[in-house]
Amino acid sequence: MSDAIIQQIISVIAVLVGVAVGAIATYFANYRLKMYELNYLQEKEANMQIRDCCASFISEANRLVVLSMQEKISDKKEIITLTTHYTNIELLCSKNIIKAARDIFDLILSLHGQIDGSTNATYAELRKEFINVIKQDIKTQT
Helix, strand or coil: CCHHHHHHHHHHHHHHHHHHHHHHHHHHHHHHHHHHHHHHHHHHHHHHHHHHHHHHHHHHHHHHHHHHHHCCCCCHHHHHHHHHHHHHHHHHCCHHHHHHHHHHHHHHHHHCCCCCCCCCCCHHHHHHHHHHHHHHHHHHHC
């Protein structure tokens, strides 16, 4: 073969190798970007679930605290919704959030005379602590 043909073959092979390397680099860059995007969306969804769960819990706790100012709960079915929200917190949240929620749960039970509770903390203090723990937990996850 002549030198001109060899040079053309080398040029074609070099171009094909360059295209292959570029395609592989693009593939892995896009793969990594998509994985990062997926992880970000999963974390965002988890944070939204935690926020919704905790907001439902605190909303029900507020209702029961106000109710305790009017009357004590005689029907234990009133506590079921709060128990459901607390269970969701146990499933989704960190230990710090669970502890803060448990303190609120115990206070509400004691306010309604369901358990003997002796806590010096008020509901407002416990609620503020609960919200702060949630904010800290979400910050550390992002």
